[in-house]
Amino acid sequence: MSSPDESAKPDEYVDAVLAVIAAIPAGRVMSYGAIAEVVGRAGPRQVGRVLALHGSDVPWWRVVHADGAPATCHDGTATDHLVAEGVAFRPNGKVDLAVLRRS
DNA sequence: CTCTTGACGCCGG
DNA sequence: TCCGGCGCCAAGA
Numbered sequence: 001m002s003s004p005d006e007s008a009k010p011d012e013y014v015d016a017v018l019a020v021i022a023a024i025p026a027g028r029v030m031s032y033g034a035i036a037e038v039v040g041r042a043g044p045r046q047v048g049r050v051l052a053l054h055g056s057d058v059p060w061w062r063v064v065h066a067d068g069a070p071a072t073c074h075d076g077t078a079t080d081h082l083v084a085e086g087v088a089f090r091p092n093g094k095v096d097l098a099v100l101r102r103s
Numbered sequence: 104c105t106c107t108t109g110a111c112g113c114c115g116g
Numbered sequence: 117t118c119c120g121g122c123g124c125c126a127a128g129a
Contacts, residue, residue, distance in 0.1 A: 031111090036111090043111075043125055043126090044111040044112060044125095045111050045124065045125060046109095047110085048109070048111060049110075049125095050110090052109080052110050063110080065112080066112055067112090072110055074110090
């Protein structure tokens with residue numbers, strides 16, 4: 001075809017991920033795998049890479065691991081933001097997984 | 104073009 | 117409970 005690249009640009013994937021993260025309401029958290037699944041492109045690792053590149057422009061603290069544990073970066077900073085948003089934390093230091101299941 | 108790494112996910116020991 | 121290994125997809129060297 002005339003279009004040199006029929007595939008979506010890599011930046012488009014980034015935009016999709018940022019859109020999903022930005023769509024996460026306060027008091028809610030989404031796992032990397034869940035975001036990757038919603039985007040339907042690549043895997044959870046690329047979601048982390050997008051956060052590493054543009055995470056500063058999105059509520060990355062609402063993005064947690066599949067276990068409900070906060071982001072590995074900014075040690076403790078993520079938990080502080082989540083608590084401020086009203087996220088229910090469990091005594092084990094992870095977010096309430098029940099909230100993750102509820103859409 | 105090939106190899107390694109990475110804000111991960113899941114399984115086994 | 118903690119650690120290591122394997123898999124998935126993409127970007128960097």
